[in-house]
Amino acid sequence: MPHLRLEVYSGASGLGREVTWTHTSDLPEPWRWVTGGEFLMTNGMSFPKSAKEQADLVRHLADAGVAGLGIGENMYCPRLTAAFTRTSDELGFPVLWIRYPLPFVAISRSVAEATLLDQSHRLARTVRIYDLIRRHTARGAAPADLLSALARELGCEIQVCDRATGEPWFPGTTPLDPTISDAVVALSEASKNVAGGAYGLPSVGDRAAMLTDIPRHAGAALVTLSDPRVGVDPIQLQHAATVVAIELSQTQLMLEHERRYGSGLLTQMLEGRMDVAGVTAQLADLGLKPESAVLVAARSEEPERMLELHNSLWRHTLPYLCLLRMGTAHVLVPDGPDTDSVLSRALGPTARIGISRTVGSLARFQDAAREAAWALSIAERRETVVSRYGSAVPWVGLSSVADAQTLVDRILRPVLDYDEQHNSRLVETLDAFLQNQRSWQQTAQAMHIHRQTVMYRIRKVEALTSRDLADTNSLSELWLAVRAAELLYTRDSDRSESTPAT
Incomplete structure (x- = not known):
């Protein structure tokens, strides 16, 4: 494009690289925000000054598949070092000066016009990707078939996994390599290993692994395995993630219907109806x-x-x-x-x-x-x-529900019956009294009641159980009985769900 009057600075051996798009960035790490094939343009506002950092910038851009770098002339770029020039020439990564005052948009329009045919091919692939979900739904095929069809379109292996466990989201699909599944679980959204809108994962053999978020499904992730020399079109990958999101939504609607049916049935069973x-x-x-x-x-x-x-x-x-x-x-x-x-x-x-x-x-x-x-x-x-149940080591000498029930019935049953008949809190007060080292004052403070009320309730417990809390044997029996009741009635809300036989 001679009319743009771009001047080659270094990396002339790479001028034959294909340019698919342009991108403008003055971010300090621009390679994280490209998809490959771009001609990157910058005014140099965040361009590094040291020789090492400039050389690293060239390497990162080349590794990310950037086609070339254009720097605005007479703008903010610091002096380019010999290390920068040498690295650019060694990698065949072209660096060009953009003559002042040529606007970057003029270059973008020229590239867009020159790549119209490629964009039409990309659009055709996009249409095919979305047509897959229509045909998949019409046939009622398994999710694994949809993933296989998407993989053929993108030219890579595709897997959908649960982000919390790294396990396959759909049954019947291939599990991830353990190294990748562990990396998925450990991946943080703050990770800086980002390229083309996807997170980098550990490579498996000669295949590069990337993770892409799935729209509206934060608990799932799309993982691709591809030849690093070819890569995956990141734009098409985003479309594939959208198709997978549609399949996930349909599947979750079905699962929610089944869950509700099952929960209703289980409720009846738990309530004995x-x-x-x-x-x-x-x-x-x-x-x-x-x-x-x-x-x-x-x-x-x-x-x-x-x-x-x-x-x-x-x-x-x-x-x-x-x-x-x-x-x-x-x-x-x-x-x-x-x-x-x-x-x-x-x-x-x-x-x-x-x-x-x-x-x-x-x-x-x-x-x-x-x-x-x-x-x-x-x-x-x-x-x-x-x-x-039945395999755990006994807790406080209780190995089963029957043991606990027998102990509660033998010692606490009169108190439980009294509480139920009078809507009182004797068992709760006894538990608090024992937990607070049998201190009247501490128990009263913990329960927000008067000290005399605590004393009355404890005397009532002693009368109902025929036991004296000043006696060590009685104290031990009451403590064990309260702990057994706590096991049987795990929470107040559980009493209505599963009340032990009386």
């Missing part, structure tokens, strides 16, 4: 058999993981019923060698998971609910991720 024959048939339709299923009670300090739990179970092709109520996830799933790991990975490192014995039959479902709640209590008190 079920027709055994009807529920058995419904479970069979879902692929669940009571004789091989377990009931799970779980909590996590990451609410978004609790909300996505059913998605994780679906991704591992596990049939399930899932209910989230009062901060606890209740799940009915088949038991198997991977059940513990699937649940713990889905709920994250803060998870506390209790798993019942095999349900066996629906007649035993309420027992399984109590077992799961008991196991969850043990997991929380021992700060372990997973606790299975």
Whole structure:
């Protein structure tokens, strides 16, 4: 383009590089914001001054696939060093002076006019990419088929993964290399390893890996594996991410419908409102058999993981019923060698998971609910991720729901009945009294009541239980009974969900 009167400064051997677009930037690290093939133009406002930094700038731009660098003449660029010139010549990376006062937009228009044919080809590829979702939906094909078709269009391998775990988002798709999946989990949005709108990931063999965000689905990511010498068109990659977003939205609508159906059924089962024959048939339709299923009670300090739990179970092709109520996830799933790991990975490192014995039959479902709640209590008190009922080390000498129930009934039952009949707080006061080293004043302050009220309530407990808190044996029995009740009634809200038999 002689009419532009550009002057070659260095890197003349690279003048044959293809220019697909122009880009103007005065950012200190412009290579992070290009997609490859650009003629980069700058006024030099943030151009480095030292020889090493100037040479590094050339290397970074060349590695990012920039076609060449244009510097505005008589503007703000510092003196170009010999190291800059030498590096440009060695890499065949052309550097040109843009004569003052030629506007950068004149160069941009010339490049746009010269690349019209290439842009028409790009538009045709874009149309084909969006047509894939139409044909995929019409055929009702599996998500894996859509990803394969997108991979053929882009000329690279494509995988969609869960950002929290690095696992494949769609069942039946190839898992990521462990190195990449670990990098996905560890990736921070503040990462500076960015190029062409995508985050860099560790290479696998001779393939470069990049991660692209998926619109409206922050928990999922699109990962590409490609030949680094060819790369992936970043603009087409953004279109592919949009197509994947549409597929994810359709899938999540289906999963939400299934979750709601299952949560309604599980609610009836937990509350004992079920027709055994009807529920058995419904479970069979879902692929669940009571004789091989377990009931799970779980909590996590990451609410978004609790909300996505059913998605994780679906991704591992596990049939399930899932209910989230009062901060606890209740799940009915088949038991198997991977059940513990699937649940713990889905709920994250803060998870506390209790798993019942095999349900066996629906007649035993309420027992399984109590077992799961008991196991969850043990997991929380021992700060372990997973606790299975019957396999955990006994806590304060209690190894089962039956043990705890027997102890509570023998010692605290009169107090529990009194509280229920009179809407009083004797058990709560007893617990606070024991937790505050049997101090009347500290207990009163903790409960925001008068000291005399505490004394009256404790005397009432002693009368109802026929025990004296000044006696060591009585004190031990009452403390154990309160702890057992705490295990049986994990939270006040759980009493209505799974009340132990009286």
